[in-house]
Amino acid sequence: MTDAGGTTGAHSTEVVARLRNALHDRVDTSPDALTAARADKSGHASAGTPLAVVHAASIADVQATMRIAAETRTPVVPRGAGTGLAGGANTGTGEISLSLRSMDRILDVRPDDLLAVVEPGILNADLNAKLESHGVWWAPDPASRSISTVGGNIATGAGGLLCAKYGVVRDAVLALDVVLADGRLIHTGHRSVKGVTGLDLTSLFIGSEGVLGVVVGATLKLRRLAPGQVHTLAALFPDVRTAAAASAAVTAVGLQPSVMELMDATCLAAAHRLLHLAPPAGGAQLTVQTDGAASADEAAAIADVLRAAGGQVETARDQAEGERLLEIRRAMHPAMETLGTTLIEDVAVPRSRLAEMFDEIARVEREHGVVIPTVAHAGDGNLHPNFIFEGTEVPQKIWDAADDLFHAALRLGGTLTGEHGIGVLKSRWLAAELGDDQWQLQRSIKTVFDPLGILNPGKVFSE
Amino acid sequence: MTDAGGTTGAHSTEVVARLRNALHDRVDTSPDALTAARADKSGHASAGTPLAVVHAASIADVQATMRIAAETRTPVVPRGAGTGLAGGANTGTGEISLSLRSMDRILDVRPDDLLAVVEPGILNADLNAKLESHGVWWAPDPASRSISTVGGNIATGAGGLLCAKYGVVRDAVLALDVVLADGRLIHTGHRSVKGVTGLDLTSLFIGSEGVLGVVVGATLKLRRLAPGQVHTLAALFPDVRTAAAASAAVTAVGLQPSVMELMDATCLAAAHRLLHLAPPAGGAQLTVQTDGAASADEAAAIADVLRAAGGQVETARDQAEGERLLEIRRAMHPAMETLGTTLIEDVAVPRSRLAEMFDEIARVEREHGVVIPTVAHAGDGNLHPNFIFEGTEVPQKIWDAADDLFHAALRLGGTLTGEHGIGVLKSRWLAAELGDDQWQLQRSIKTVFDPLGILNPGKVFSE
Known part of the structure; x- marks a missing residue:
């Protein structure tokens, strides 16, 4: 669907015009930007060229993009720093690449509560460098930490080198702000250590690779820097x-x-x-x-x-x-x-x-x-x-x-992917691990979030 | 819906007859059993009396119950030891109380991999007593641990006294076996420490209070017993x-x-x-x-x-x-x-x-x-x-x-419920915390799992 879907010709001109009208110079159609959006670090690139790259600077920008996408039935591929290894952010013909990379602020740090609220585009290593003076750190440490974003880490449910001792992303996120396919904003989770109000949508978004919504904010669970020598x-x-x-x-x-x-x-x-x-x-x-x-x-x-x-x-x-x-x-x-x-x-x-x-x-x-x-x-x-x-x-x-x-x-009782995700590269094996019944169930959940099929189509659940 | 829904009269006689035919003496209609199934430890009881209590002894029993329930549109309320504090297991008129309490075996313990596979009916304290000789333990420790089941702990996403240091149930489950509303069995998660294949349905089931499916098996993440004196x-x-x-x-x-x-x-x-x-x-x-x-x-x-x-x-x-x-x-x-x-x-x-x-x-x-x-x-x-x-x-x-x-x-940035769940007692406040958009989204997810509305109706999502 990545390449077959999307809009072309006159329609695509109209979509780009509407994006420009709403988002001005945050809409990038330069050949370099379009080419870069085709690939991540998996070595795999989409066959076609995206419509545009939107460099979102705010939640409102993401909402505007999703509203235009929904109204024009245009596929949107959320993107962090493009360091993924499964093709999850690769953007093809007729699709909008929605980059969160410019939304990179730390909005709040609460060492007493061991939490920080951040925008998704901040690099993992930059975040940790800034947390150090507070005596705290965010434990997920993918090998790509100096070049990958927190939002990308969340989208893939990233792991890293320290996970056996300090856990993975799923263990280190308390709450998420998410823009839905139609542009509405929801807040999942809570700032408290415990909380079981309703279904755990925070966990559902972690590792969902952009097929359920666009993560625009995250409340991260921090750890104290441990004393002692390594x-x-x-x-x-x-x-x-x-x-x-x-x-x-x-x-x-x-x-x-x-x-x-x-x-x-x-x-x-x-x-x-x-x-x-x-x-x-x-x-x-x-x-x-x-x-x-x-x-x-x-x-x-x-x-x-x-x-x-x-x-x-x-x-x-x-x-x-x-x-x-x-x-x-x-x-x-x-x-x-x-x-x-x-x-x-x-x-x-x-x-x-x-x-x-x-x-x-x-x-x-x-x-x-x-x-x-x-x-x-x-x-x-x-x-x-x-x-x-x-x-x-x-x-x-x-x-x-x-x-x-x-x-x-x-x-051996294992899994297809420990920390990189399914993306496009492993979608054909997904049902082998999940079983057909669970695959269908997951596909139906995707449809609840994205009835028009505009959120990262063709990723994770290939048809 | 708890009391208004369900089947009555001639239809209910037929449902009980079908259950008896499939499950024999595991179907209990004694007045004591029916009365006990009306309440948990919240102090709140359902207004009416259930059709029957099914004491499931196997996954096949749970599947048979759900198939009959789906075919006859009969509500089913999964139940552990009935120690909940939000009315989540309370069973009313025309409903089947599906007790998992008799499924209490430990199927596998792997200290090397820090995991155990258990049936849902085992009591938390009994499990930990049996794990001790292996030098491991399961950390979730609700105050009810000597009387509450692991399945109930999972259904409510239970916490306890040790959580700030050792985490909650969400942090301590690797995989689940779940019978769906129509009787099909799925396996979510994996036995490995890491794993991001598809959507995280394991987390979605944790704390879902029986509205998405019936947990019939769990692969638990264990910890080593710490040396040293308390x-x-x-x-x-x-x-x-x-x-x-x-x-x-x-x-x-x-x-x-x-x-x-x-x-x-x-x-x-x-x-x-x-x-x-x-x-x-x-x-x-x-x-x-x-x-x-x-x-x-x-x-x-x-x-x-x-x-x-x-x-x-x-x-x-x-x-x-x-x-x-x-x-x-x-x-x-x-x-x-x-x-x-x-x-x-x-x-x-x-x-x-x-x-x-x-x-x-x-x-x-x-x-x-x-x-x-x-x-x-x-x-x-x-x-x-x-x-x-x-x-x-x-x-x-x-x-x-x-x-x-x-x-x-x-x-104050908190939540309605840290560890007891929503059940019937707090469902009217759920939307106040989630917001209407997220409430609708969660309700739609419930419908994906339970299109007929037979799984613990009226709980969590009251209409």
């Missing part, structure tokens, strides 16, 4: 299965690192090459960080578990050395780009099944003749298999391998 | 406002007790009388508990804050003495019953507004000439004002005072 260690293992089993052993004995990242041999070697480091002395690496009052003791205990599980442990002597250890993990995305074009996948499994999931990845590599370097947020069982290929279009062979991998994750 | 202290204050301000001061400096309960003068005096203790030496009491590795240090730091805020602090020397201090708080419900009939309310406000909410309660007492003894989960801003009256029906004067109180909570 401790970092890295452990090399002969192979990825041993490393995965070691990470499961850490959580199984009740230790809770703040970060526990796993890189397989290909990732590790590529990152070392990119950073001009000597080749790694092992086939997989776990990078672990602890924080809080008991940080040093926990790091020592984790080192013991990792050694017992066959790891060769290096402990950072100070924060700077810790940063250098983590830098290898952070180099992963650019390192993958040196290998070819990448389709970054995002399955999650129960932590105890992590080693089995790596077995499945090895099987898929073997059976489909593809290379799938994989990193994992090992502390929470979330894996990012990177399918490497040549060219700009994902070849059928890669999709076949991905299909095999998705079904393997589901068999 | 420390308990109690602090007496001259008045409730000073105590409320002291509790806000504790959270404002970043200390996180596991329990922080506030009792006002009337509650405190009534509990002391009930327990045959000497009259209290103050006008309000905070009872505080800390746990975890730093428990002793935290208790000492909290004691300092409370003393600085005007409290007279008593620290328990051991666990037994700690239990005695908490016993006074636990005696609250029976103590209230000595004062008259009680309407237990459940507003919540941001923690920093707790003292102001107590001012509002004092104002409502004064202006309406009513007595409202109040306890609060002070750590999370959740208050239980107890409206005391004579007789069995809530008099209009009490409803007028409650109405005033609800609007005061909303003005």
